[in-house]
Amino acid sequence: MFAGCVGYxxxxxxxxxxxxxxxxxxxxxxxxxxxxxIAERLGPAxxxxxxxxxxxxxxxxxxxxDVMSRxxxxxxxxxxxxxxxxxxxxxxxxxxxxADLLGITLFARYSYAVAxxxxxxxxxxxxxxAYAKQRPGxxxxxxxxxxxxxxxxxxxxxxxxxxxxxxxPYKGAAEGNQELMSGRVHLHIGPPLSIxxxxxxxxxxxxxxxxxxxxxxxxxxxxLKEIGVPLxxxxxxxxxxxxxxxxxxxxxxxxRIATIVNSAEFRALMxxxxxxxxxxxxxxxxxxxxxxxxxxxxxxxxxxxxxD
Numbered sequence: 001m002f003a004g005c006v007g008y009x010x011x012x013x014x015x016x017x018x019x020x021x022x023x024x025x026x027x028x029x030x031x032x033x034x035x036x037x038i039a040e041r042l043g044p045a046x047x048x049x050x051x052x053x054x055x056x057x058x059x060x061x062x063x064x065x066d067v068m069s070r071x072x073x074x075x076x077x078x079x080x081x082x083x084x085x086x087x088x089x090x091x092x093x094x095x096x097x098x099a100d101l102l103g104i105t106l107f108a109r110y111s112y113a114v115a116x117x118x119x120x121x122x123x124x125x126x127x128x129x130a131y132a133k134q135r136p137g138x139x140x141x142x143x144x145x146x147x148x149x150x151x152x153x154x155x156x157x158x159x160x161x162x163x164x165x166x167x168x169p170y171k172g173a174a175e176g177n178q179e180l181m182s183g184r185v186h187l188h189i190g191p192p193l194s195i196x197x198x199x200x201x202x203x204x205x206x207x208x209x210x211x212x213x214x215x216x217x218x219x220x221x222x223x224l225k226e227i228g229v230p231l232x233x234x235x236x237x238x239x240x241x242x243x244x245x246x247x248x249x250x251x252x253x254x255x256r257i258a259t260i261v262n263s264a265e266f267r268a269l270m271x272x273x274x275x276x277x278x279x280x281x282x283x284x285x286x287x288x289x290x291x292x293x294x295x296x297x298x299x300x301x302x303x304x305x306x307x308d
Contacts, residue, residue, distance in 0.1 A: 011246035024060030026172030030191035059145025068096035074249035080240035103285025110275035111211030119183035142176035143167035192274025
């Protein structure tokens with residue numbers, strides 16, 4: 001009883017010091033950009049600094065392990081993604097389990113863009129597949145971790161189209177896009193937030209998107225489903241804490257972040273990049289986290305992916 005009272009007393013004073021929001025990818029990427037937008041506005045809303053810390057590498061496990069190993073008091077938050085849910089199935093030695101991920105609120109949902117280097121002599125998805133079939137293993141792609149959506153989607157495309165590609169690992173989407181623009185890597189199945197501005201600037205080509213319908217920002221680009229490839233995929237972004245964080249803290253963070261996410265400014269940021277701003281209750285987010293792992297489990301088993 002006494003410990004519980006102490007916990008709630010501490011929650012009543014929250015926040016009494018700066019808060020960390022840890023991002024498992026490099027600065028300037030599709031997770032980092034909206035996370036920084038939220039942090040800049042969450043600080044004043046809470047009366048404390050919210051400091052964004054980038055800890056890229058190992059498919060976001062460095063960031064998640066860091067946050068989950070800290071006290072569950074709301075001062076260490078994670079800009080969480082699909083990776084953090086799926087990694088619990090993939091890595092043997094994580095410092096957390098699926099049940100340790102406490103979703104505070106979602107903040108974005110998006111499909112993926114199949115982007116290719118301007119140096120690749122193709123201009124459509126059909127031409128890309130024909131080119132790759134003639135050169136098994138020569139076409140390479142950005143991989144942000146073996147269980148990343150980018151890798152699983154690339155493997156899915158290989159299986160559905162009969163091509164063979166080579167994965168090139170990178171720490172973040174921004175780094176992968178730089179390599180794509182240079183022509184050192186050929187393909188990146190990436191979030192629209194990082195792909196659309198480069199497409200609009202003519203720095204890369206986009207031959208398909210993975211959603212149910214074309215993006216409003218790129219209406220001329222077809223979906224894979226329209227092309228005849230039965231593959232539809234979406235991803236999500238949110239803010240997570242460690243399970244056991246006091247409920248008053250969770251409720252406060254949910255309310256303050258949801259206000260930012262539902263603002264016209266944040267919705268515009270997401271819309272211009274092909275993403276959708278979306279908030280949720282912690283309970284709704286909990287179902288998304290669990291459903292993500294449930295959907296990924298058979299794919300990981302089929303591909304035989306397992307990491308130490």
